[in-house]
Amino acid sequence: MTDVNRPYVADKPAERPTNEELRARIPGWGADLDPADRPSTPKERFDPGATGAHWEFPDRQEETFPRERSIEHGMLPPVFGTVAPLHGLSGLIRRTAYARFGEGRLAHWLLLIVGDRVESTGAHLRAALALRPDDPVTETGVLTESAERELAAFRSSRADTSHRWIDPLLVAGPWVITGWIGWRILRAVLRRR
Amino acid sequence: MRAMVYRGPYKIRVEEKDVPRIEHPNDAIVRVTLAAICGSDLHLYHGMMPDTRIGTTFGHEFIGVVEEVGSSVQRLTRGDRVMVPFNVYCGSCYFCARGLYSNCHNVNPNATAVGGIYGYSHTTGGYDGGQAEYVRVPFADVGPQIIPDWMSDEDAVLLTDAVATGYFGAQLGEIAEGDTVVVLGAGPVGLYAARSAWLMGAGRVIVIDHLDYRLAKARDFAYAETLNFTEVDDVVVWMKKATDYLGADVVIDAAGAEADGSFVQQVTSTKLKLQGGSPVALNWAIDGARKGGTVAVVGAYGPIFSAVKFGDALNKGLTLRMNQTPVKRQWPRLFEHMQNGYLKPSDIVSHRIPLEHIADGYHLFSAKLDDCIKVLIEPGA
Known part of the structure; x- marks a missing residue:
């Protein structure tokens, strides 16, 4: 039997320490052995009085601006976040995603991601015009990559070294492309004069 | 107030923002005393979560002191030291009544497939998070809990998500x-x-x-x-x-x-x-x-x-x-395990970083530099 692996017979015991050895070595071993002691067992436990809610349905928060919502909701939920309301072109894109497509549709999520990128581009331009431009050095925390740490990270047997080189391209790429386009436009304008 | 704000993928900075205000009778405003960066915050930071808006503040792991409460709040008063589960939840909907606090249906207009989470994009409700000096905490009678005297701030903040x-x-x-x-x-x-x-x-x-x-x-x-x-x-x-x-x-x-x-x-x-x-x-x-x-x-x-x-x-x-974790459901038993000496959550903390330097904390955590395991953020430092 010793040369037959576990799945090929009915009840070959696993090689492991005894419960006594585990209890002696590991604080609290087996304290939740009984599923009755596990707070998430069973998964659903009907007990509305346990939550602290003293309402059947919560008061409705005031809707101070038209709040976008998933079309899978039957109504606007009574409480919601109010930070960063929809605005501009990104707001139009995001509002379309919410109003037109349910959460099961890829278009819903891709439109939201497009809205994210449109908004961040606009935010960078506005910040530059307001003379408080984004600083890719301080905002990425890249200075924490002292030479020693960086080398240590790459010397080790990490799996992420195969793709970490892409990160600077993702961060710097849009800046370089925007700068290049700006330079081309500026040069074209100067040449016409 | 000072708050971390998102500026696009891989970019965050600290800015002045308005102190949040009571928007619902059961809201509380909490002055954050300690926060943390979660591994899932990195998904936002890397631009992976749809509808992550510029100017929003991340952070769903935080503790603090109650600064103000709404008119219907019964269980908290100004000055209480509280730990806040990462779930925003009402306590009374179909799902909350069955203990599925992370699946609340009354707090997230933007999606039905996920409940409310602090500082985790509009896909989870559009709430600002706790990597800031102050944060709005909806349903103050449901989610937050007064921190027991015997519990340290570090242990308490880790219980708001990671441990649970x-x-x-x-x-x-x-x-x-x-x-x-x-x-x-x-x-x-x-x-x-x-x-x-x-x-x-x-x-x-x-x-x-x-x-x-x-x-x-x-x-x-x-x-x-x-x-x-x-x-x-x-x-x-x-x-x-x-x-x-x-x-x-x-x-x-x-x-x-x-x-x-x-x-x-x-x-x-x-x-x-x-x-x-x-x-x-x-x-x-x-x-x-x-x-x-x-x-x-x-x-x-x-x-x-x-x-x-x-x-x-x-x-x-x-x-x-x-599932996303129904955090508060885990706490009573976890408190017992901690008091019995079975678990010391703060043993894994590797970095404490002032809020003003939070971009460094994100990069250290994201790139796994300096043997980084868990980063705590100190708004008052």
């Missing part, structure tokens, strides 16, 4: 006495899940990651056997051999959307955003579990599809269990 999520992950595994449990990912949640597996009577606990310093922590903190998966050709084959070719009884995916181990999966998810997450760990879990076994998922994934090996899960008769 690791403990929940082990419960999702339905671990039976003597089970072999494999935990994929040696970040904070994976470490707590591994430690929790012992509480439930596991016979072996194996933690798999690619970062040696985190695996050392898994051996030291979680008493686990470890594997650096870069040292083997095929992780699944290794798992089979390690279990006498049976497979693990339970596998817990504590890695989630940015799991490493496959260049293609990483690039198509983290870099190109074509998947809701890189399902490397999930696929290893499915293939490494024994037939009839259980895969528990607490690593976070985005709402877009991922390339998951579902056929193997079907053919093996696996049980797949997952």
Whole structure:
């Protein structure tokens, strides 16, 4: 039997320490052995009085601006976040995603991601015009990559070294492309004069 | 007030923002005394979560002091020291009434497939988070809890998500006495899940990651056997051999959307955003579990599809269990374990960083520099 692996017979015991050895070595071993002691067992436990809610349905928060919502909701939920309301072109894109497509549709999520990128581009331009431009050095925390740490990270047997080189391209790429386009436009304008 | 604000993928900074105000009778305003960066914050930081808006503040792990309460709040008063679960939840909807606090239907207009989470994009409701000096806390009579006098700030802030999520992950595994449990990912949640597996009577606990310093922590903190998966050709084959070719009884995916181990999966998810997450760990879990076994998922994934090996899960008769953690449900039992000396959450904290330098904290955590495991943020520093 010793040369037959576990799945090929009915009840070959696993090689492991005894419960006594585990209890002696590991604080609290087996304290939740009984599923009755596990707070998430069973998964659903009907007990509305346990939550602290003293309402059947919560008061409705005031809707101070038209709040976008998933079309899978039957109504606007009574409480919601109010930070960063929809605005501009990104707001139009995001509002379309919410109003037109349910959460099961890829278009819903891709439109939201497009809205994210449109908004961040606009935010960078506005910040530059307001003379408080984004600083890719301080905002990425890249200075924490002292030479020693960086080398240590790459010397080790990490799996992420195969793709970490892409990160600077993702961060710097849009800046370089925007700068290049700006330079081309500026040069074209100067040449016409 | 000073607050971390998102400026686009890989870019954050600290700005002046208005102090939040009471917007609902059961709101509270909490002055944040300690916050943390969660591994799932990195998904936002990397631009992976749809509808992450410029100017929003991240942070769903925080504790603080009650500064102001709304007119219907009965259980909290100004000056109370509170810990706040990462879930925003009403306590009274269909799902909350059944204990599924993380699936609340009354707090997130933007999606029905996920409840409310502080500082986690508009996809989870559009609430600002706690990496700031102040934060709005809806349903103050439901979520927040006064921190017991015996509990340190560091332990309390870790209980608002990471500890509760690791403990929940082990419960999702339905671990039976003597089970072999494999935990994929040696970040904070994976470490707590591994430690929790012992509480439930596991016979072996194996933690798999690619970062040696985190695996050392898994051996030291979680008493686990470890594997650096870069040292083997095929992780699944290794798992089979390690279990006498049976497979693990339970596998817990504590890695989630940015799991490493496959260049293609990483690039198509983290870099190109074509998947809701890189399902490397999930696929290893499915293939490494024994037939009839259980895969528990607490690593976070985005709402877009991922390339998951579902056929193997079907053919093996696996049980797949997952959810965002209903945090407050875990607390009474976790408090007992801490008081009995079974668990000291703050043992894994590696960095404390002032709010003003939070961009450095994100990069250290994201790039896994300086042996970073868990970063705490100090708004008042």
